[in-house]
Amino acid sequence: MPHEISTPVSRRSFIQHTMIGAAGMGLGLTAMGQRERRKLGVALIGLGGYSTGQLGPALRETKFCELRGVVTGDAAKGRRWARDYGFPESSVYHYDTMAAIADNPEIDIVYSVTPPGLHLRDVLAGAVAGKHVICEKPMAVSVEECDQMIAACEAAGVQLSLGYRLHFHPYHQQVKTFAAEQAWGGPIKMSGGFGYRMGSAWEWRVDKALAGGGQLMNTGIYVIQSALMAKGEMMPVAVTAHEPPKTRPEYFNEVEETINFTLEWADGSRLEGTSSGVQGSNDFEAVAPDHRVRMAPAYSYDRLRMELDREPQPPLDGFFQQAAQMDAFAASLLNGQQTILPGAMGRRDMQIITAIYEASRTGKRVTLT
Template sequence: RPKKDKLGVVLVGLGYYSTDLLAPALQLTKNCQLVGIVTGTPSKAETWKKKYNLADKNIYNYQNFDQIANNPDIDIVYVVLPPSMHREFVVRAAKAGKQVFCEKPMAPSVADCEAMIKACADNKVKLAIGYRCQHDPNTQAYQKFAKESTFGKVRMVTCGAGYFDARTTHWKQNKALGGGVMGDMGVYALQGARLATGEEPISVTAQFHTTRPDIYKEVEETATFQLEFPSGALAACHTSFGINMNYLQANCEKGWFKMEPFSSYTGNKGSSPLGPINFPLENQQARQLDEDAEALMKGTALIAPGEEGLRDIRVVEAIYKSVAAGGKMIK
């Protein structure tokens, strides 16, 4: 277990999320800090080095990344690459003996997720998935309603997560890089249903749709899926790269709770018959990073470990199976 006041983090892949959200959050954290980067783009290395005052010895590319094993400044490797690259870099980080954070979706397949969990276990390092919402007290509020059956049993969850993506040649439209809306926004809708019921689905039925077949040639633009849970609770979920939506509603035996938005970076809010659900958050990513770093320092359980990422990918795989079978229910 690392013994430092602040754990050193390297971000792997300096795209939108690293640049706009994680690096700024790492300036606010108290349990960890940005000390290095791994990038395939030399010009980004220059910019980041100046902006964040990074030491040359803490700047890596995808080829020399494994040398990170010999760098005591670095405690945590945070993988923020396209999903199909997560497995390779999580396994390499684990083999280098570093603690690992990995963005959602954990990986394109269950087999990938299992290999990532095994590599971390074999190398005695922890693996956290970047489910920032699970660190948000708003999300925790509806998880509590499910756990405590505040309004009786949850019977039906309706949940939608999507945005209009104007890009046409991004990895999100590319199958080989792990694109498709199910892994991207779909896991938010799925998490919404799983966390609002507190259960794992026992059956899934799914349909894919596209309004832009010229752009979404390889992957799905919109997915609708229906889940059935062991208690009999049902969920109807929607996710899209073509439709703006972000809401969750749970109808229970003796009441209801709802959130809109439920998975934004800021401003998640909702209500129930008990009143508003509205915990203001200063910085969601900083909170996630600090709570995960604290768990590593104290040796306590992570809020969203690799096993949690795997639970979602199991359902995502079943969704693809259902669609491939013509919308059949997969148990």
């Protein structure tokens, strides 16, 4: 039976959809705020570049949570954060003393912003302290670690959420809406890449023990997430992958430099993805019988651009992805609801990443369940 061809998404309809989507996100928050509630307190674990440049500033903009503590190995830096963000120096913790967060009633959520190899330590510490947890991507360095995190948070009765900021950007929400409404009209041909030329100085992203892998863990996960959003979070059935010869083997001596991968779904949908530490890319495209979506840039913190059915969509510059992400988690906690980014999602993504590495190592197609 032939499917009905939908009309292209116009600029006006996209604006209307964006406003409705934003209102929809806000309805739960507004309902939650009908009676006076205090903001939930967040403690950032790790004060590196992402905390400094993104999460800290986002927490100045959030409506339902605010920064009330930090965990750092640099006490002087921690005291500066306390002064800048207006929380007491007694809420500055060292990694060795963060168990004491359990005694701080002002902190409701801990956010692990350390390298992936340390996420297990942070999440377990948060769970033991009885605090809800946000874990930055990727969730861990193995599926087994994901299982430990999920079990610890379930045993402690706290929620575990992931730092997947793009789920809250209206462009990516449009992709999710097409999936939810089964509006693609058939299998989707997808392509995407995220990479940049890394410098020559050592950083944790080329240390396998800390990073768990190379750019697949760091940037490729965004491409995987885009495809999963387009497929309604449906697990692919198989992956293939390969690594081109390294151009900087002295620098990428523990992790991959570039990796190309293919995800396959049972209905014939496919993703051709890439991530790299030497080649620049920042794009995602999904082509199906009824709709075509292209985003470039697709994964940046701001100034994303989108075409729907070849029609440029209005810029949404200034949309604070991290503030929306953290507010959504706070709202779910205040409303007694489950996060839309649970630990099970991070575990699934680690399964896919593990399969990609196996396919690259063996040169064989790897099936997924």
